Amino acid sequence: MDYTAQPEEEKLQRSKKMMLWFGIISLSMMFAGLTSAYIVSKERKDWLTDFQLPQAFYISTAVIILSSITMHLAKRSVLAQKESTGRLFLIATLVLGGAFVFLQFLGFDQIISEGYYFTGSDSTVTTSFIYAFVISHIVHIGAGLLVLIIVLVNHLRGKYTPGRTLGIELGATFWHFVDVLWVYLFLFLLFFR
Secondary structure, X not given: OOHHHOOHHHHHHHHHHHHHHHHHHHHHHHHHHHHHHHHHHOOOOOOOOOOOOOHHHHHHHHHHHHHHHHHHHXXXXXXXXXXHHHXXXXXXXXXXXXXXXXXXXXXXXXXXXXXXXXXXXXXXXXXXXXXXXXXXXXXXXXXXXXXXXXXXHHHHOOOOEOOEOHHHHHHHHHHHHHHHHHHHHHHHHHHOO
């Protein structure tokens, strides 16, 4: 296929999709490095083997999975030009994303109430890793929430029309990525103690 013969807008769309995938691959490598360091550190004598993940992390996992479903439904509705349904699902995804962040901080409170800290004399390498995983992920969820707000505003302005849905497609891809990333991290922390 001769990519140079494509219209400029098509080239721009392809480049934006490629940039997103480069970002996703880079973030995946960052978290792969963190999980590798976690595995290597498990051999330390001061590693906590009886640490339990807070209940809030279990609930937040269900919330993030539900938000991925609502994002899928939002994208499908927008592509089908169902304006009000798309808006409803985008708002639901945004609310669920906010609930996820709230539950993550609630999980931090539960960890701290059990006497485990991120830094200081009362911290452990185990809990420091957990904090690093969760805080890094929350930063990316924050970026995802910003993307959702932009997608919602663009949807309300009527910017997504047949053949012009790149924004919601990119937003949905990024949101699904951060959702899958959390499920991976949660399962990793649950099973690799």
